[in-house]
Amino acid sequence: MNDLFEPLKSATTESVRAQIRSQAYRGHTAGLGGNTLQANLAILPEPYALDFMRYCQRNPKPCPIVGVSDTGNPNMDTLGGDIDIRTDTPAYYIYRDGIHTDTVHDLRNLWRDDFVAFALGCSFTFEHALQQAKVPLWHIENDRTVPMFATSIQTVKSGPFEGPMVVSMRAIPNARVDEVVEISRKFPLAHGGPVHWGDPAIIGIADVSSPDWGDPAPVPDGTTPMFWACGVTPQAAIKNAKPSIAITHKPGHMLITDIADDAETPIYQSR
Amino acid sequence: MNDLFEPLKSATTESVRAQIRSQAYRGHTAGLGGNTLQANLAILPEPYALDFMRYCQRNPKPCPIVGVSDTGNPNMDTLGGDIDIRTDTPAYYIYRDGIHTDTVHDLRNLWRDDFVAFALGCSFTFEHALQQAKVPLWHIENDRTVPMFATSIQTVKSGPFEGPMVVSMRAIPNARVDEVVEISRKFPLAHGGPVHWGDPAIIGIADVSSPDWGDPAPVPDGTTPMFWACGVTPQAAIKNAKPSIAITHKPGHMLITDIADDAETPIYQSR
Structure with missing residues (x-):
């Protein structure tokens, strides 16, 4: 198929x-x-x-x-x-x-x-823009699903709908973090700017190498884990x-x- | 009061x-x-x-x-x-x-x-940004309500809700039209970029000096009438x-x- x-x-x-x-x-x-x-x-x-x-x-x-x-x-x-x-x-x-x-x-x-x-x-839209800017995206280059994590950030409730925000993680070269924030903020209909970057523990992620959904992805030295709100939420x-x-x-x-x-x-x- | x-x-x-x-x-x-x-x-x-x-x-x-x-x-x-x-x-x-x-x-x-x-x-948000960029806005400088017009543009129907798009008009110096488009597009939660500029007849406005709501405003030589979707819609x-x-x-x-x-x-x- x-x-x-x-x-x-x-x-x-x-x-x-x-x-x-x-x-x-x-x-x-x-x-x-x-x-x-x-x-x-x-x-x-x-x-x-x-x-x-x-x-x-x-x-x-x-x-x-x-x-x-x-x-x-x-x-x-x-x-x-x-x-x-x-x-x-x-x-x-x-x-x-x-x-x-x-x-x-x-x-x-x-x-x-x-x-x-x-x-x-969905995030494919801003990923496409990041690729055009030649920002390396490990999960795409290696044909994996982006790693996703449940966080300690609670969504705003409406009637019976509530729960944790789920995020996706991309490890971005430190020198390009600011640029990646700016690019993704231009796509409010595709999750917009990241909700967090840096220490995963701050948003309740105990082990960034062990995602709740998707495939594990490395966070090499010289990169920063960046987290975007995700459509699994x-x-x-x-x-x-x-x-x-x-x-x-x-x-x-x-x-x-x-x-x-x-x-x-x-x-x-x-x- | x-x-x-x-x-x-x-x-x-x-x-x-x-x-x-x-x-x-x-x-x-x-x-x-x-x-x-x-x-x-x-x-x-x-x-x-x-x-x-x-x-x-x-x-x-x-x-x-x-x-x-x-x-x-x-x-x-x-x-x-x-x-x-x-x-x-x-x-x-x-x-x-x-x-x-x-x-x-x-x-x-x-x-x-x-x-x-x-x-x-509402449009106050992008008007504020235009004022910060020193774009002249006649209705504000003259303490009038912006002129508003029903147009021939039909909105997309939903259930019993339908009707014409209402627009507001601001006459902008010709040399600043492109810049004003760019500035207002940055505010998607405040009507975004204009829906039309130039000949008012194209969107069904017969007389730009005679608004359906608000106060009349001049369109002097050297300016272009620009039209934004309006909250009266x-x-x-x-x-x-x-x-x-x-x-x-x-x-x-x-x-x-x-x-x-x-x-x-x-x-x-x-x-």
């Missing part, structure tokens, strides 16, 4: 999404879709939607909202010309009562008239809220939108 | 808000509160809240969300240490079935357990949605928050 990955790197956004929709490609989306915004996904029954949307507004670094569907409508019209949220993400996690029970590749049999889909900005909040059903993307397996990653607003203009 | 205005200009945010809360001051808030974010206001019954919040997300230039209350809770805890939305805005418009019926200075008798309050970013959408009751601020009479106007996110950190 992943034989498709290398050719897809140079494919158009539309054709990548077509390969995902047909399930010809079910893999991760890092590096795909050119310079377009990719998004984390959360789908909830409408009775949870207002509280979840307020949770995202109150926690804009981990949960930057880039699109919200109409209730029951699987099309995300503000994010592209033809996006069906039921089929256009390579893999989905199903949570029942807050527990991850299944991983699927198509939601057409699960979709309900009361579902609301949320698309949330809302998955932790959903586990705490325990809705009878909720759906997210599988980490790394994102929705590829038609929005340019340097767009001022994430609103698709049809041509 | 406006005798208080000049002394309030140098007062702290807390003491300005105390004067508003006690109704000692009921005037406009331009230039008050130092370098803190000011906000437009919309209060709706909860059955309208999700559709309205989606409307704002889909129209981020006219309706940049900076805070949302819990249902029934008049405190806006993410915007400051002690903000009571029922008393801390100098004047409120009451709409019944989409029609503006009253102007009041206190909502304590009208507040309901099902109300949700939305605070939306959601008031037009509320008129179309016709909720049995809705409340907004009176234009120019804003909520003064404790958020620094250059903050990366509009989330108050208690000290």
